[in-house]
Amino acid sequence: MSISAATKAATDALAANRAPVSVNAQEVHRWLQSFTWDFEKNRTKYPTKYKMANETKEQFKLIAKEYARMESVKDERQFGSLQDVLTRVDAGNRVHPKWNETMKVVSNFLEVGEYNAIAATGMLWDSASAPEQKNGYLAQVLDEIRHTNQCGYVNYYFTKHGQDPAGHNDARRTRTIGPLWKGMKRVFSDGFISGDAVECSINLQLVGEACFTNPLIVAVTEWAAANGDEITPTVFLSIETDELRHMANGYQTVVSIANDEAASKYLNTDLNNAFWTQQKYFTPVLGMAFEYGSHFKVEPWVKTWNRWVYEDWGGIWIGRLGKYGVESPRSLRDAKKDAYWAHHDLFLIAYALWPTGFFRLTLPTAQEAEWFEANYPGWYDHYGKIYDEWRARGCEDPASGFLPLQWFMENNHQIYIDRVSQVPFCPTLSKGASTLRVHEWNGKKHSFSDEWGERQWLTEPERYECQNIWEQYEGRELSEVIAELHGVRSDGKTLIAQPHTNKDGKLWTLDDLKRIDCVFKDPLKAL
Amino acid sequence: MSIQIQQGKRGLTDPDTARVILDAIPAEALDSQRKMNYFVKPRGRRLSEYEVLTVYAQPTPDWIPGGLDWGDWTQKFHGGRPSWGNETTELHSTDWHKHRDPAKRWHAPYVKDKAEEWRYTDRFLLAYSEEGQVRSIDPFWRDEILNLYLGAYIFNEYGLFNAHSAPSRDTLGDTLRFSIAMIGFDKVDNAQMFQMERVFLSKLAPGFPESTDAPKAEWTKGSIFKGAREAVQDIWQATYDWNESIWSAHIVYDALFGQFVRREFFLRVASHFGDTLTPFFINQTQLYFSQTKGITSDIFFEEGLANDAEFGDYNRRILRAWTDKWLPRTTRALQDFLGIYAKLPVIAGVTDKVSVEQALNRVFDDWKIDFADKVSYKFDKAAIIKTVLQGMK
Ligand SMILES: [Fe+2]
Ligand SMILES: [Fe+2]
Numbered sequence: 001m002s003i004s005a006a007t008k009a010a011t012d013a014l015a016a017n018r019a020p021v022s023v024n025a026q027e028v029h030r031w032l033q034s035f036t037w038d039f040e041k042n043r044t045k046y047p048t049k050y051k052m053a054n055e056t057k058e059q060f061k062l063i064a065k066e067y068a069r070m071e072s073v074k075d076e077r078q079f080g081s082l083q084d085v086l087t088r089v090d091a092g093n094r095v096h097p098k099w100n101e102t103m104k105v106v107s108n109f110l111e112v113g114e115y116n117a118i119a120a121t122g123m124l125w126d127s128a129s130a131p132e133q134k135n136g137y138l139a140q141v142l143d144e145i146r147h148t149n150q151c152g153y154v155n156y157y158f159t160k161h162g163q164d165p166a167g168h169n170d171a172r173r174t175r176t177i178g179p180l181w182k183g184m185k186r187v188f189s190d191g192f193i194s195g196d197a198v199e200c201s202i203n204l205q206l207v208g209e210a211c212f213t214n215p216l217i218v219a220v221t222e223w224a225a226a227n228g229d230e231i232t233p234t235v236f237l238s239i240e241t242d243e244l245r246h247m248a249n250g251y252q253t254v255v256s257i258a259n260d261e262a263a264s265k266y267l268n269t270d271l272n273n274a275f276w277t278q279q280k281y282f283t284p285v286l287g288m289a290f291e292y293g294s295h296f297k298v299e300p301w302v303k304t305w306n307r308w309v310y311e312d313w314g315g316i317w318i319g320r321l322g323k324y325g326v327e328s329p330r331s332l333r334d335a336k337k338d339a340y341w342a343h344h345d346l347f348l349i350a351y352a353l354w355p356t357g358f359f360r361l362t363l364p365t366a367q368e369a370e371w372f373e374a375n376y377p378g379w380y381d382h383y384g385k386i387y388d389e390w391r392a393r394g395c396e397d398p399a400s401g402f403l404p405l406q407w408f409m410e411n412n413h414q415i416y417i418d419r420v421s422q423v424p425f426c427p428t429l430s431k432g433a434s435t436l437r438v439h440e441w442n443g444k445k446h447s448f449s450d451e452w453g454e455r456q457w458l459t460e461p462e463r464y465e466c467q468n469i470w471e472q473y474e475g476r477e478l479s480e481v482i483a484e485l486h487g488v489r490s491d492g493k494t495l496i497a498q499p500h501t502n503k504d505g506k507l508w509t510l511d512d513l514k515r516i517d518c519v520f521k522d523p524l525k526a527l
Numbered sequence: 528m529s530i531q532i533q534q535g536k537r538g539l540t541d542p543d544t545a546r547v548i549l550d551a552i553p554a555e556a557l558d559s560q561r562k563m564n565y566f567v568k569p570r571g572r573r574l575s576e577y578e579v580l581t582v583y584a585q586p587t588p589d590w591i592p593g594g595l596d597w598g599d600w601t602q603k604f605h606g607g608r609p610s611w612g613n614e615t616t617e618l619h620s621t622d623w624h625k626h627r628d629p630a631k632r633w634h635a636p637y638v639k640d641k642a643e644e645w646r647y648t649d650r651f652l653l654a655y656s657e658e659g660q661v662r663s664i665d666p667f668w669r670d671e672i673l674n675l676y677l678g679a680y681i682f683n684e685y686g687l688f689n690a691h692s693a694p695s696r697d698t699l700g701d702t703l704r705f706s707i708a709m710i711g712f713d714k715v716d717n718a719q720m721f722q723m724e725r726v727f728l729s730k731l732a733p734g735f736p737e738s739t740d741a742p743k744a745e746w747t748k749g750s751i752f753k754g755a756r757e758a759v760q761d762i763w764q765a766t767y768d769w770n771e772s773i774w775s776a777h778i779v780y781d782a783l784f785g786q787f788v789r790r791e792f793f794l795r796v797a798s799h800f801g802d803t804l805t806p807f808f809i810n811q812t813q814l815y816f817s818q819t820k821g822i823t824s825d826i827f828f829e830e831g832l833a834n835d836a837e838f839g840d841y842n843r844r845i846l847r848a849w850t851d852k853w854l855p856r857t858t859r860a861l862q863d864f865l866g867i868y869a870k871l872p873v874i875a876g877v878t879d880k881v882s883v884e885q886a887l888n889r890v891f892d893d894w895k896i897d898f899a900d901k902v903s904y905k906f907d908k909a910a911i912i913k914t915v916l917q918g919m920k
Contacts, residue, residue, distance in 0.1 A: 134692075160561050163553055
């Protein structure tokens with residue numbers, strides 16, 4: 001075998017320059033787009049009505065090992081802080097009790113979103129044909145595994161170091177009891193993974209991530225810090241560093257379908273549905289978590305919402321996509337109305353159903369009532385008075401034998417559940433826009449609270465058949481349901497959920513509930 | 528004090544705010560259960576951090592075995608297909624949350640390991656280039672064999688990587704989803720590392736092409752990888768059952784074809800041609816192969832599907848049927864690949880027929896112990912090897 005010209009060149013090169021040489025990630029990445037090849041069956045297992053372009057590029061240009069390096073650097077910082085100084089200063093315990101409870105829900109529910117985003121981006125990795133586009137989604141698959149673990153870690157940390165481990169320690173089991181869970185699954189679970197792949201991308205990346213991660217992940221860190229919690233900012237801000245990549249993925253999804261004819265027909269409808277779906281849950285639930293789940297207030301939710309959802313997302317972000325024919329969702333204006341009262345409406349119901357939670361709730365104090373009235377004029381006359389009445393009847397005290405849910409029944413205020421969003425609403429008490437609509441289909445009655453959701457259901461009722469908690473628990477006594485679904489603390493009798501966070505207040509037990517003999521009724525049956 | 532927080536004040540450090548907070552905290556914790564997910568059945572003696580952070584992250588309803596949730600899905604595919612459903616696989620389990628990665632890797636340990644491998648790769652290449660080891664590679668081996676055939680093998684790994692997208696979407700458990708995404712990620716990593724070797728060689732040996740054009744032509748049109756390409760295409764895009772995807776890719780195809788190509792061909796023969804570089808990269812892929820084997824063995828064997836208390840016998844039957852389907856395609860891939868020896872000189876003890884036969888025996892013997900025996904799969908090793916050897920011209 002003769003020495004080839006290349007070997008001679010290598011030897012010569014070495015004689016002239018012995019500098020060490022390596023290869024960086026970009027030098028490998030630039031070949032990635034050529035890794036695929038055409039073959040007959042090469043098509044996705046998750047059909048979409050859109051066609052994603054074969055040449056779509058990605059912005060982050062990572063290879064597997066470089067991805068791992070970047071993430072592990074972030075992990076070192078984050079886990080270093082948590083395990084070292086924050087533990088020594090007892091930071092897991094020195095959190096306002098109301099906020100300790102809020103993080104039981106926020107971290108666990110966000111975990112569900114992160115978890116389902118793994119499957120969602122797995123589907124997009126399958127749907128895209130361009131290797132670079134696949135690669136962008138792939139990095140997100142791994143990121144979402146990271147975020148699932150990180151959210152779990154927040155609950156894990158508060159379980160170990162916090163003032164009330166119950167709920168943090170078993171959220172993955174007890175979250176299924178209460179009225180907020182199924183709605184959570186709609187927006188953060190099934191909405192990301194079940195449907196046309198591009199529709200799912202719009203739900204996850206274009207709306208969930210580009211619109212709601214700012215209020216969800218960033219604003220939550222401000223409320224957390226105000227209430228003494230440095231655990232959540234340490235973890236959530238580290239999560240947020242990955243989200244830019246995900247928003248870019250959403251952007252690339254739109255770019256990849258922009259030239260497809262289907263985009264001009266369907267894209268804005270899909271976007272509108274996705275936006276309404278996401279906002280229908282997040283607008284009230286986040287507002288409620290912040291304002292009713294904290295002691296120290298950062299700013300009224302309506303302001304946060306207007307800044308991030310209406311102006312930043314509806315204006316700037318969607319504006320950037322204008323050149324691809326994307327328009328601001330038609331439902332944005334109705335959503336803006338929801339951002340004022342919807343979370344107040346929801347807290348009324350959530351508090352009435354407090355025994356079904358995996359957290360403790362607190363009635364607004366006098367100081368908070370003042371803050372609510374100042375920021376939402378008219379609050380006291382509608383909500384504040386009701387809370388005063390409940391408090392006067394002893395709703396916090398296990399000896400009182402009074403549940404606010406009974407007050408709803410006594411006054412004939414029915415709580416319905418919107419079939420599409422699974423968000424509960426009370427038409428006779430809503431200060432927000434919710435109104436009752438009922439349809440019959442497949443031998444079953446279905447209630448709805450707004451036109452946008454009703455429209456989605458009328459087009460495709462077979463996608464939204466999930467039974468709600470009333471249908472599930474119909475005829476059963478409250479304490480029995482809670483015992484069966486493990487809603488009790490480690491002593492086997494005290495409830496995880498409580499109607500107060502007063503350190504000197506008495507804790508309710510299963511027996512206290514049983515004495516009240518509250519039986520679930522499905523209001524749709526009476527119609 | 529006012530409950531409206533002043534800009535930038537933090538409850539942990541601002542004295543007035545901190546006082547209010549400390550005042551509200553109970554003197555003693557309200558519950559004594561400080562173990563998160565205490566209701567998860569640990570695989571070992573104690574619940575590991577991996578189990579705490581992973582198990583039941585998935586909100587599975589109880590009609591998918593092992594789930595803790597109740598009821599239907601809140602949004603389904605167009606037409607009503609469920610988000611996740613038992614019908615996405617032929618296999619049955621009494622608990623889809625039972626799988627555990629024996630290496631207990633959640634995201635942080637997984638990326639930490641890979642980051643270390645990356646840093647070490649970089650340092651290795653710097654040292655390798657500085658002392659001029661590249662001079663010892665036989666140019667024929669480098670320009671013909673590595674360029675075309677190791678280059679074409681990139682597509683093998685890339686195709687198998689893509690066979691993990693649908694299983695990452697469809698699998699029915701959380702520990703499963705993590706494991707499947709990770710072993711898929713390792714496959715694209717392999718493809719990228721082999722391309723990295725090409726880029727590196729092109730820097731050290733001016734004239735060596737870093738372009739993927741020639742290797743891709745070899746993969747798509749050449750005869751050496753014809754059987755491989757057909758098998759990979761079907762594993763990737765013609766297999767809809769997510770368990771079958773994992774079984775065909777890892778348990779049958781990669782454990783036989785992949786192991787032969789990497790360990791018995793490139794790793795063994797490279798040293799003979801003075802190539803000390805390729806073994807470095809191959810050994811990374813072998814590390815991933817071994818970690819993947821830990822995962823897939825747990826999914827299918829050990830306490831996994833083949834030994835499920837209720838469905839073990841049934842599952843073993845399906846797994847044998849899948850093996851019947853994929854073994855002939857793998858055999859064909861091996862047979863075609865053996866055509867590569869015609870391009871090499873006959874070197875006693877390395878590339879002669881006896882050595883190749885021994886190599887095949889090693890691979891099939893490993894396969895029998897590690898995989899086939901675990902589902903009582905019977906095969907005629909001698910006959911298969913005889914068929915494969917027909918590919919040696
Ligand atoms: Fe995420
Ligand atoms: Fe994300």
